[in-house]
Amino acid sequence: MSFLPTILNGLMVGGLYGLFGLGLAFAFGIMRIVNIAHGEFIVLGAYIGASLLSVTHLPLPAVIVLVAVITFALGWALQTVMLNRMIGPNPVPAMVATMGLSIIIRNALVEYYGADIRAIDIGPLQDQGVSIFGTSIGVLPIIIFLIAVLLFVLMHILLTRTTLGRAFRAAADDFEILETLGFNRKRVYAIAMGLAVTLSAIAGLLLAIRSSYSPYSGVERLLISFEVVIIGGIGSLRGSFLAGLFLGVVQLIGLRINPNSGPLFGHLAFFLILLAKQANLPALFIRRRA
Amino acid sequence: MNGPVFSRNAGLIGGVLLVGALALSAILLPVDRRLPMEICLVLAMAQGWNLLCGYTGLLSFGHQAFIGVGAYTLFLVVNTLGISPFLGLAFSATVSAVVAVVIALLLKGSRDAYFSIGIWVLADCLRLLVGQWDFVGSSQGMVLNAPDIDPTTFGDAVFWAALALVLVTQFAIFGLLRTRFGLGLMAIRDNETAAASVGIAPGRSRIIAFVASAVICAVGGAIYYLSVLYVDPAGAFDLDWQIRILFIVIVGGAGTLEGPLIGTAIYFLLREFLQDHGGLFLIIQGAIAALTMLFAPQGLWGLVQARTGFQLFPTKWVTQ
Amino acid sequence: MTLLELEHVDVFYRDLQATFDVSLTVDEGETVAIIGANGAGKSTLLRAMIGLTQCRNGRIRLAGEDVTRLRCDLLARRGVALVPEGRRLFSSLTVEENLLLAMARARKGPWTLQRVYDLFPAMKEFRSHRASDLSGGQQQMVAISRALLTNPRVLLCDELSLGLAPKVISEIYACFDGIRKEGVSIVLVEQDTVRARSASDRLYCLLKGKVRLAAKSSTVTPEAIREAYFGETRT
Numbered sequence: 001m002s003f004l005p006t007i008l009n010g011l012m013v014g015g016l017y018g019l020f021g022l023g024l025a026f027a028f029g030i031m032r033i034v035n036i037a038h039g040e041f042i043v044l045g046a047y048i049g050a051s052l053l054s055v056t057h058l059p060l061p062a063v064i065v066l067v068a069v070i071t072f073a074l075g076w077a078l079q080t081v082m083l084n085r086m087i088g089p090n091p092v093p094a095m096v097a098t099m100g101l102s103i104i105i106r107n108a109l110v111e112y113y114g115a116d117i118r119a120i121d122i123g124p125l126q127d128q129g130v131s132i133f134g135t136s137i138g139v140l141p142i143i144i145f146l147i148a149v150l151l152f153v154l155m156h157i158l159l160t161r162t163t164l165g166r167a168f169r170a171a172a173d174d175f176e177i178l179e180t181l182g183f184n185r186k187r188v189y190a191i192a193m194g195l196a197v198t199l200s201a202i203a204g205l206l207l208a209i210r211s212s213y214s215p216y217s218g219v220e221r222l223l224i225s226f227e228v229v230i231i232g233g234i235g236s237l238r239g240s241f242l243a244g245l246f247l248g249v250v251q252l253i254g255l256r257i258n259p260n261s262g263p264l265f266g267h268l269a270f271f272l273i274l275l276a277k278q279a280n281l282p283a284l285f286i287r288r289r290a
Numbered sequence: 291m292n293g294p295v296f297s298r299n300a301g302l303i304g305g306v307l308l309v310g311a312l313a314l315s316a317i318l319l320p321v322d323r324r325l326p327m328e329i330c331l332v333l334a335m336a337q338g339w340n341l342l343c344g345y346t347g348l349l350s351f352g353h354q355a356f357i358g359v360g361a362y363t364l365f366l367v368v369n370t371l372g373i374s375p376f377l378g379l380a381f382s383a384t385v386s387a388v389v390a391v392v393i394a395l396l397l398k399g400s401r402d403a404y405f406s407i408g409i410w411v412l413a414d415c416l417r418l419l420v421g422q423w424d425f426v427g428s429s430q431g432m433v434l435n436a437p438d439i440d441p442t443t444f445g446d447a448v449f450w451a452a453l454a455l456v457l458v459t460q461f462a463i464f465g466l467l468r469t470r471f472g473l474g475l476m477a478i479r480d481n482e483t484a485a486a487s488v489g490i491a492p493g494r495s496r497i498i499a500f501v502a503s504a505v506i507c508a509v510g511g512a513i514y515y516l517s518v519l520y521v522d523p524a525g526a527f528d529l530d531w532q533i534r535i536l537f538i539v540i541v542g543g544a545g546t547l548e549g550p551l552i553g554t555a556i557y558f559l560l561r562e563f564l565q566d567h568g569g570l571f572l573i574i575q576g577a578i579a580a581l582t583m584l585f586a587p588q589g590l591w592g593l594v595q596a597r598t599g600f601q602l603f604p605t606k607w608v609t610q
Numbered sequence: 611m612t613l614l615e616l617e618h619v620d621v622f623y624r625d626l627q628a629t630f631d632v633s634l635t636v637d638e639g640e641t642v643a644i645i646g647a648n649g650a651g652k653s654t655l656l657r658a659m660i661g662l663t664q665c666r667n668g669r670i671r672l673a674g675e676d677v678t679r680l681r682c683d684l685l686a687r688r689g690v691a692l693v694p695e696g697r698r699l700f701s702s703l704t705v706e707e708n709l710l711l712a713m714a715r716a717r718k719g720p721w722t723l724q725r726v727y728d729l730f731p732a733m734k735e736f737r738s739h740r741a742s743d744l745s746g747g748q749q750q751m752v753a754i755s756r757a758l759l760t761n762p763r764v765l766l767c768d769e770l771s772l773g774l775a776p777k778v779i780s781e782i783y784a785c786f787d788g789i790r791k792e793g794v795s796i797v798l799v800e801q802d803t804v805r806a807r808s809a810s811d812r813l814y815c816l817l818k819g820k821v822r823l824a825a826k827s828s829t830v831t832p833e834a835i836r837e838a839y840f841g842e843t844r845t
Contacts, residue, residue, distance in 0.1 A: 034403040036351075085584060091402050092349050096540050097583035099351075103533060103576030111569040163714040166707050170700040177698050180660055181760060182686040182715030219529060223414060226407045235702070260429075264418040267411050271396065274408065278399040 005135045006256050007249055012141040013210070014248025015148030016203045018241040020221060021228025022155065023200035029234040030172045030192045033083055033094045037102035038200060039222030040109075043215065045071055045201025046208030047109060050120050060122055060209075064147075067205055068198045075197030079190040087189070102218060109215035117214040120205075144206045151199065156237055168192055172235065200225070220263050227270040230277075307602070308460060308551075323449040327517060329558055330452035331510040334459040335531075336538040336550040338506030341463055344545030345475045346496045349402075351532055352409030353507050355393075355416050358526035359386050360508025361515035362426060369435045375516050376451060379509055386508030390501040417527035431522025448517040455513060459506050464547055464603050475499060479545060507535075537575055541582050543589025547603035552591050612674075613638045613795050614659065614690075614764050619668035621651070621658045628654035629819040631668070636764060641786070641796040643806035643827065646816035647839060652799045653695055655816070656766050659797070660692045661685040673763070689717060691762035695769045695799075697749040699741035705752050706737045712759040719761025720792050726755035729785055747778035754782070754789075764795040771802050783809055803835050817841045 024038050035041075045067055052063045078101070086094045128139040159165035167188050170178045179185050204221065207213070224247060232243030247266050254265025335357070342348050360382040367373060367381045393412055400408045421429040466472045477485035478492045486492055511531070515521040534557065542553025557575075564571035586593050594600065614636040621629045628651040636642045646652050657663040659670065661682035670678045677685055700708050709723060727734045730751040736744060741752065750770060757765055771779040786809060790796065800806035807813060807827045815823035815838035823830070823838035 028403070034407070082580065082584060086587075092343075092347070093583045093587045095349060095403065095406060096536065097580045099533075099536065100576040100579030100581075100583070103579070104573050107569045107572040107576070111573070163711065166703060166711045167714070169702050170708075170711055173700040173702055174698050176662055176682075177692075177694060177700070178711075179662070179682040180686050180690075180692045180694075181712050181756070182683050184681075184683045219414075223407070223411050227411065230404070258422070260422060262418055264415060264422075267415045267418070270411060271415075274400070275396070 002135065003253065003256070004133060005137070006252050008132065008135065008137055009141065010249030010252035011245050012137075012145040012248070013207070013252065014245035015145045015152075015241070016207045016244070017224055017228055017247050018232075018244025019148055019151060019199050019203035020225035021232060021244055022152070022237065022240040023196040023198075023203070024222075024225040025229045025232070025234045025240055026168075026196040026199070027193055028229065030168055031079075031083070031087065031189050032091060033087075033193075034091060034098070035193075035196070036095055036098040036222065037078075037105060037218075038098075038196075038225055039218030039220070040102045040105035041071065041074070041197045042200045042204030042207075042221040042225075043109065043213055043218045044074075044105060045204035046120070046213045047113060048201070049205035050118065050208065053120065053122070064202060064205065068202055071201035072194040072198045075194035076190045078197070079193035080186070083193065084186045084189060102222075106215050106218055113215065115215055117212050118208075119212045120209045122209055138210075141210055144210055147206060148203065151202065152237055152241055155199070159237070164188075164191065169235075223263065224266065227266060231270065231273050305461070305464075305603075309457070323445055324517070325558075325562075327449045327452040328514070329554060330449075330456040331514050332534060332538065332557070333550060333554045334452075334456040335507045335510040336535050336542075336554060337456075337459050337463055337547070338503040338510075339535045340539045340544055340547075340550050341466075341506075342499050342503040343539060344549070345467070345472075345479050346492075346499050347479055348496060348500065349406045350409050350503075351406045351529075351536075352411075352413035353503065353535060354527050354529060354531040355409070355413035356386050356390065356504040356507040357511030357514075357531050358413075358416060358420065358523065359389050360510070360512040361521045361526045362420060363508070364512040364516060365432055365434055365521050366426065369432070375434065375436055375439070376447070378516075379451070379512055382508050382512040383505045386504050387501050390504035391497070393504075394497045394500050413527060413529075413532075417523050420527065421523040427522070429523060431520060431525075434516065434519040434521075436519075445517070448513060451513050451516075452510075455506075455509055460547070467547070471495065471498070533575070537579050539589075541578055541589055543591030543593075543595070546589070546591050546595065546601075548595075548601070549589050549591040551602075553589070556590075611638050612636070613640075613672065614797070615669075615671040616655075616659070617669045617671070619655070619658060619665045619670065621654050621663055621665045623654050623663070627819065629658075629816070632816070632819070632821055633668075634814050634821065634824070636795050636797055638763075638795055639790070639793045640812065641790060641798065641810045643798040643800055643810035643813040644816060645800055645803050645806045645813060645835070645839065648801065649818075650816040651819040652816055653768055656692070656768050656797070656799055659764075659766055660690045662692075683715075686760060687715060687717065689761070689763035691757035691760045691765050693750075693753050693757045693765065693767045693770065695772060697746075697753040699744075699749055699752055699756070701742035702740070704738050704740055705733065705744070708741055708752055708756050709759055712756040716759055717761040721758045721761050723759070726758055729758075729788055730755060746774050747781070750774060750778070750782055754785075758789065758794075762794060764797060765789070766797045766799075768799045769801065770798070771800065771805060779805070803839060807835070815839055 020042060024035065027033050027035050048070055049063050049067045052058065052066055082097055083094055086097060125140050129136045130139055159169060167178060167183055171185065171188050175185050178188070227247055228240055228243045231246065232239030247269070250269045251263060251266040254261050339350065339353055342350060363382045363385040364375065364378040368375050368378045393409065396412070397405055397408050420426060426432050467476065474485065474490040475495050477490055478495055482492050511526060515526060538553030538557050539550050541556060542551065543549030560574065561571055564574065582589060588596065612635050616632055616634050619629060619632045620627060632655060644652050644655065654663060658665045661680055665678065669676060672688055672690065677688065700711070703711070709726065713723070733751050733755065736748060741749065744752065770782055774782070783805065786796070798806055798810055807830070810827045813825060813827050813830065814821055815835060817838060818841070822841065823834060825834065
């Protein structure tokens with residue numbers, strides 16, 4: 001029995017995990033805000049996408065764009081209405097407030113959609129497969145993986161080639177000086193949170209297409225995002241991407257060994273790396289910048 | 291004398307009020323003592339968690355781990371050794387203390403958000419591992435096997451245990467905060483660098499507070515699941531325990547002994563009031579937590595204190 | 611004509627009052643030095659001028675307009691720029707990215723990328739280096755260029771000479787003639803009184819947050835500066 005298909009599948013899921021982590025790291029790196037509702041936004045992306053698909057019958061790419069617009073607005077609003085008032089050296093208020101928000105979103109989803117586990121059906125594409133290295137791989141996971149890679153590339157271009165991207169990186173370095181150059185700090189933050197939520201919500205929608213989701217999936221998704229951030233480091237696109245792939249592979253191999261283990265193997269791998277970091281051993285994907 | 295002294299009277303009043311209220315509720319409420327028992331347990335856990343969060347600034351999202359460990363330890367020792375459940379509580383305390391020390395070592399280098407979510411991941415690991423462990427019934431859970439329990443007095447006995455836990459917790463922490471160690475803790479909370487420079491070891495104080503909070507939650511969890519005679523991983527390691535505790539401490543006011551009392555009152559009033567609307571109750575709970583952070587980050591008691599300077603349990607130096 | 615005007619300004623650093631009833635003016639095209647010992651309130655005053663710290667009492671006017679309560683980014687867009695103490699470049703950005711960022715929200719004016727490279731020709735050589743890899747003097751060039759590229763009407767310079775070798779300081783100050791030619795007003799905060807005096811038209815000396823001396827740089831005596839600086843009369 002070959003592990004090759006499992007590994008390939010893990011890589012494909014891992015691209016999405018990388019996006020989860022990127023969204024969380026983005027908000028944390030720029031604003032020092034840990035968004036505990038991150039997982040709920042990931043799940044929310046799936047519910048909004050599923051509702052749009054079933055109500056409007058638009059093609060999937062159009063739905064993805066719509067979800068991006070809606071979730072960007074949500075992230076923007078979250079930062080503007082709530083989190084911009086909690087910027088400061090103490091991270092606790094923002095964490096507790098977003099924890100409260102996560103409870104609201106989670107239970108609102110239960111109230112409105114019910115607590116059952118769902119899957120998104122997008123038709124015949126779901127069953128098609130191609131043969132790679134002698135094993136059959138679904139076309140859909142490949143497309144989803146490519147979308148994830150594309151989003152990483154777009155983020156790279158944004159961060160290095162545009163004023164907005166430079167402003168994000170500058171805000172992480174020294175927000176006061178960014179203000180003295182005429183940038184409205186709170187607006188930069190609002191756009192950053194909007195983008196962070198959008199990235200995660202799109203990834204959440206894509207994950208929902210290839211697996212299942214429920215209102216209670218948010219916690220697990222948040223913990224995965226966090227593990228990606230710790231393994232891959234903050235402020236490194238490459239780190240997030242590789243850490244996502246790593247966790248995806250570990251998790252799917254774990255599920256193959258023990259189908260009831262859930263995210264257990266991912267958690268354990270994470271702790272091994274955390275311990276390695278504490279012992280100052282060279283961690284897997286960390287590349288520290290001088 | 292002009293030296294700083296504690297206003298002892300207020301502490302006495304606070305103590306008398308608390309004991310009076312609890313005794314009254316125990317005597318008057320009766321027949322069904324499940325709710326008063328739960329109130330006592332949740333208040334004790336909140337005070338324990340508050341010792342950690344409010345006084346050392348470590349925001350834990352994973353104390354459900356200790357509730358689960360406490361409950362499972364109790365069920366394991368009672369079922370295998372056949373000892374009295376109330377003796378089993380000692381085992382719960384011991385095992386949870388050991389687990390807490392191990393976790394503290396694991397998360398030694400993690401601060402702020404890293405600690406908060408790191409311990410959350412650990413709690414999730416424990417939930418998943420216990421759910422895989424056939425000896426304790428895996429995800430089905432296990433039933434307490436104690437034939438010598440007298441059903442007529444058992445409910446009362448559990449209630450008295452819960453009452454004892456909350457009283458011991460409340461006054462032990464009150465006493466603790468007025469010792470050198472407690473003053474050190476508060477100094478660390480207010481300014482870690484300054485505290486370290488006058489010879490208070492932040493690391494050690496944090497670990498002591500962490501282990502103490504873990505033991506309190508573990509014993510609380512053990513008593514709770516003892517009262518229902520059944521435990522399963524999804525319940526005992528449920529994030530909802532943590533959310534409940536967090537809500538109570540944060541809304542009431544972290545870093546004060548009065549805050550959790552107020553938070554507990556609000557929590558149970560809200561819950562009883564919205565009994566038939568479980569989802570709505572949770573949504574309102576989340577909204578209150580978020581709004582508190584927006585408009586009163588010090589919690590409700592923090593607001594009162596800022597206005598009046600009054601302390602029911604004075605732990606701060608006041609100048610006479 | 612008066613460009614920047616402070617009237618009876620009290621600024622606080624956290625809970626400590628840093629300046630007391632400070633009034634000063636900067637005319638268009640003028641270079642004004644603010645000198646004083648460590649902790650005299652110079653930097654805090656500068657922060658108030660660009661809106662990074664709100665002043666508790668008093669008024670600040672820019673070209674006649676009351677800007678006392680204006681946010682920092684809006685003040686910047688009205689033509690106030692800061693060369694901060696310790697340079698504070700965006701360390702994860704390259705030199706050129708630092709400069710491009712300054713141009714993004716700039717006013718219309720004479721300063722372009724080409725012009726600042728002409729001002730500091732050496733900068734062209736390390737334009738693609740990460741800002742954190744530069745020497746102190748190189749960083750100071752980038753910090754000044756970054757502020758200039760916003761095309762300010764008034765340029766606030768905080769301790770330009772801090773931590774730099776005397777030769778480098780001379781080079782930095784030498785470029786100021788080129789900057790002044792464009793008609794920009796300059797506020798120099800300095801501990802080095804000799805340097806500040808020779809580079810400025812007028813100077814203010816702060817002592818413990820209060821203006822102790824306001825004088826023309828060309829006519830003020832070193833004794834008067836010393837007295838205002840240390841707050842005592844030498845006998």
